[in-house]
Amino acid sequence: xxxxxxxxxxxxxxxxxxxxxxxxxxxxxxxxxxxxxxxxxxxxxxxxxxxxxxxxxxxxxxxxxxxxxxxxxxxxxxxxxxxxxxxxxxxxxxxxxxxxxxxxxxxxxxxxxxxxxxxxxxxxxxxxxxxxxxxxxxxxxxxxxxxxxxxxxxxxxxxxxxxxxxxxxxxxxxxxxxxxxxxxxxxxxxxxxxxxxxxxxxxxxxxxxxxxxxxxxxxxxxxxxxxxxxxxxxxxxxxxxxxxxxxxxxxxxxxxxxxxxxxxxxxxxxxxxxxxxxxxxxxxxxxxxxxxxxxxxxxxxxxxxxxxxxxxxxxxxxxxxxxxxxxxxxxxxxxxxxxxxxxxxxxxxxxxxxxxxxxxxxxxxxxxxxxxxxxxxxxxxxxxxxxxxxxxxxxxxxxxxxxxxxxxxxxxxxxxxxxxxxxxxxxxxxxxxxxxxxxxxxxxxxxxxxxxxxxxxxxxxxxxxxxxxxxxxxxxxxxxxxxxxxxxxxxxxxxxxxxxxxxxxxxxxxxxxxxxxxxxxxxxxxxx
Amino acid sequence: xxxxxxxxxxxxxxxxxxxxxxxxxxxxxxxxxxxxxxxxxxxxxxxxxxxxxxxxxxxxxxxxxxxxxxxxxxxxxxxxxxxxxxxxxxxxxxxxxxxxxxxxxxxxxxxxxxxxxxxxxxxxxxxxxxxxxxxxxxxxxxxxxxxxxxxxxxxxxxxxxxxxxxxxxxxxxxxxxxxxxxxxxxxxxxxxxxxxxxxxxxxxxxxxxxxxxxxxxxxxxxxxxxxxxxxxxxxxxxxxxxxxxxxxxxxxxxxxxxx
Numbered sequence: 001x002x003x004x005x006x007x008x009x010x011x012x013x014x015x016x017x018x019x020x021x022x023x024x025x026x027x028x029x030x031x032x033x034x035x036x037x038x039x040x041x042x043x044x045x046x047x048x049x050x051x052x053x054x055x056x057x058x059x060x061x062x063x064x065x066x067x068x069x070x071x072x073x074x075x076x077x078x079x080x081x082x083x084x085x086x087x088x089x090x091x092x093x094x095x096x097x098x099x100x101x102x103x104x105x106x107x108x109x110x111x112x113x114x115x116x117x118x119x120x121x122x123x124x125x126x127x128x129x130x131x132x133x134x135x136x137x138x139x140x141x142x143x144x145x146x147x148x149x150x151x152x153x154x155x156x157x158x159x160x161x162x163x164x165x166x167x168x169x170x171x172x173x174x175x176x177x178x179x180x181x182x183x184x185x186x187x188x189x190x191x192x193x194x195x196x197x198x199x200x201x202x203x204x205x206x207x208x209x210x211x212x213x214x215x216x217x218x219x220x221x222x223x224x225x226x227x228x229x230x231x232x233x234x235x236x237x238x239x240x241x242x243x244x245x246x247x248x249x250x251x252x253x254x255x256x257x258x259x260x261x262x263x264x265x266x267x268x269x270x271x272x273x274x275x276x277x278x279x280x281x282x283x284x285x286x287x288x289x290x291x292x293x294x295x296x297x298x299x300x301x302x303x304x305x306x307x308x309x310x311x312x313x314x315x316x317x318x319x320x321x322x323x324x325x326x327x328x329x330x331x332x333x334x335x336x337x338x339x340x341x342x343x344x345x346x347x348x349x350x351x352x353x354x355x356x357x358x359x360x361x362x363x364x365x366x367x368x369x370x371x372x373x374x375x376x377x378x379x380x381x382x383x384x385x386x387x388x389x390x391x392x393x394x395x396x397x398x399x400x401x402x403x404x405x406x407x408x409x410x411x412x413x414x415x416x417x418x419x420x421x422x423x424x425x426x427x428x429x430x431x432x433x434x435x436x437x438x439x440x441x442x443x444x445x446x447x448x449x450x451x452x453x454x455x456x457x458x459x460x461x462x463x464x465x466x467x468x469x470x471x472x473x474x475x476x477x478x479x480x481x482x483x484x485x486x487x488x489x490x491x492x493x494x495x496x497x498x499x500x501x502x503x504x505x506x507x508x509x510x511x512x513x514x515x516x517x518x519x520x521x522x523x524x525x526x527x528x
Numbered sequence: 529x530x531x532x533x534x535x536x537x538x539x540x541x542x543x544x545x546x547x548x549x550x551x552x553x554x555x556x557x558x559x560x561x562x563x564x565x566x567x568x569x570x571x572x573x574x575x576x577x578x579x580x581x582x583x584x585x586x587x588x589x590x591x592x593x594x595x596x597x598x599x600x601x602x603x604x605x606x607x608x609x610x611x612x613x614x615x616x617x618x619x620x621x622x623x624x625x626x627x628x629x630x631x632x633x634x635x636x637x638x639x640x641x642x643x644x645x646x647x648x649x650x651x652x653x654x655x656x657x658x659x660x661x662x663x664x665x666x667x668x669x670x671x672x673x674x675x676x677x678x679x680x681x682x683x684x685x686x687x688x689x690x691x692x693x694x695x696x697x698x699x700x701x702x703x704x705x706x707x708x709x710x711x712x713x714x715x716x717x718x719x720x721x722x723x724x725x726x727x728x729x730x731x732x733x734x735x736x737x738x739x740x741x742x743x744x745x746x747x748x749x750x751x752x753x754x755x756x757x758x759x760x761x762x763x764x765x766x767x768x769x770x771x772x773x774x775x776x777x778x779x780x781x782x783x784x785x786x787x
Contacts, residue, residue, distance in 0.1 A: 109619050113615070114623070117610065117611075117615055117684070118609075118611035
């Protein structure tokens with residue numbers, strides 16, 4: 001089995017159990033709400049219409065948006081709670097709608113017969129209406145199951161581990177095996193649960209006790225097998241160590257066990273560099289005996305909120321990002337002044353401690369193909385103004401709403417340039433293939449040299465500096481040993497090293513762990 | 529059993545006015561002796577089904593009084609009332625997810641009879657309506673003919689041993705041969721078990737053949753009531769005479785066949 005696949009399988013117990021716990025709990029609670037509500041509303045036409053309308057409105061909110069909205073609604077909490085709330089809301093409509101439609105669709109003659117025979121309302125509901133509406137209600141439950149198991153992959157960006165981690169991480173690192181792996185398991189889980197529910201209904205309808213027991217046991221076994229890793233310590237090694245088999249494991253020279261048993265949570269945003277750096281920190285801390293937990297693929301502001309509220313202990317952020325999106329400062333200033341002011345502001349406002357700069361800068365820079373730049377005679381952003389009407393710039397969804405693009409556009413007269421948002425993974429290929437003319441590249445990306453792209457100069461200094469910094473949450477900052485353990489990383493990674501590590505992942509299709517081993521040896525932190 | 533002179537059911541000045549002021553039924557007086565079969569007949573919309581449904585409180589009377597077994601039903605819990613009154617409806621109203629056995633046993637079960645007694649009752653009822661327990665007991669309604677379903681409907685209505693059976697167009701969905709057989713069987717059952725019955729039918733021939741007494745309704749009121757012979761002899765209105773015209777011909781035909 002190749003290393004990539006082995007690493008994916010090693011992550012499976014954690015991610016699958018997270019996925020199952022999340023989606024099954026959302027379904028169970030969603031059903032506990034929508035079934036009684038549907039039963040209550042079905043005979044009351046006006047109420048039935050109102051609750052269906054409300055549920056439909058919730059359903060029209062795109063899944064990712066609903067999940068993301070739950071984070072601020074729950075006061076900045078990330079992880080299980082917002083994901084559970086959103087998926088639970090998501091499961092309500094199909095079950096509620098089918099309960100109401102199913103009950104309203106029961107033959108009036110049969111209901112009159114039940115009343116005429118002297119069944120009480122409760123007896124009529126349980127013995128006649130619900131059994132007759134059951135196939136419709138179960139169809140709703142099955143729809144909800146498929147939706148929720150699918151949508152649970154979107155729990156990744158709000159910090160709840162799910163099979164979506166494979167998909168988001170795979171998309172960012174162009175690890176298509178990982179994407180397919182996540183899709184297959186998510187789809188397989190949805191189909192399996194859907195079919196088990198179908199068989200349960202069949203058993204109930206045909207009153208086959210044997211089948212009901214068999215299907216019920218199968219369901220229990222699936223759920224227990226999938227969720228067990230949450231509740232017991234698995235003897236199998238952590239992912240990074242699996243990969244290390246047969247290779248020299250990275251051992252650190254720092255004193256052993258300074259953080260023995262301490263639980264440390266690392267948050268990472270959804271791109272390769274963040275995975276590599278999170279992996280690097282994880283390796284360093286595990287070398288000290290810490291018990292590290294990862295929260296990968298968090299949204300950019302979500303990672304900061306999580307740090308502020310002590311939901312995570314450590315993150316890597318960039319000075320310019322904090323400056324513009326957190327501090328809301330429109331004009332960039334000199335990089336050292338920015339670093340100093342940002343550190344002070346973070347500590348005063350939020351108690352967050354800036355441990356230091358890693359040593360490299362990952363700025364936004366506008367890059368285009370070297371041959372096109374030559375053709376247009378463009379060395380600086382200002383040189384593009386004359387061609388603005390013919391140019392299209394690609395970038396991640398974030399950049400076009402940020403002051404970097406707006407200031408650049410206004411400062412260099414690029415108002416006529418058309419913009420096109422896409423996932424950052426795809427923009428380098430898009431500019432190489434001429435699908436866009438210009439991209440908002442990350443300057444440490446390994447694809448800039450590899451694709452023969454040039455980053456245009458910014459003579460007016462509009463683009464802010466983006467020094468990578470290690471941030472500690474207020475609680476983490478107070479913990480003994482954590483800052484000491486991470487101190488060797490400060491100033492240790494220059495732009496060339498980071499670009500190469502990114503290149504290994506993005507272009508050489510190495511895993512972040514492999515890139516980290518290279519990086520450790522490069523910066524002299526591996527065992528000597 | 530009750531004194532034959534004491535009516536099991538008595539309606540006095542019963543009226544039904546729907547919200548919005550539509551008077552579906554007004555001034556209905558009826559009396560039913562134990563063991564008697566009363567037919568309510570008239571055109572569609574004359575109020576006959578409304579009268580029937582007011583007796584077991586599927587509809588609430590808005591005026592007058594209905595006394596069943598000496599008690600005004602307005603003071604009786606509708607569920608308890610309905611469990612003492614058999615109900616057979618148009619179509620059959622069988623529970624499609626219950627077997628024949630379960631359909632018949634539903635009321636005995638609700639009444640809290642022990643399983644052995646329920647089973648005994650099911651067998652007894654199926655024998656009465658001439659359905660073989662072994663052959664039909666485990667079938668679902670969709671696997672029965674229309675006549676068989678209606679027989680199960682009767683068995684279900686009678687399983688709780690009611691003193692009164694209400695029938696809403698119980699025979700009208702059946703083909704003529706099946707209908708005739710079931711009508712005869714019903715009369716036999718009534719003679720055997722001694723219950724009283726009120727049947728709603730739009731078919732005057734059916735009323736004449738089956739009922740001890742007939743009440744003819746028009747526009748929410750009873751225009752005439754009496755035995756079939758009284759009606760045939762002296763229709764009180766042209767309307768009644770008109771209703772009797774078709775069955776008269778049929779009666780003659782039946783009489784000729786009988787001869």
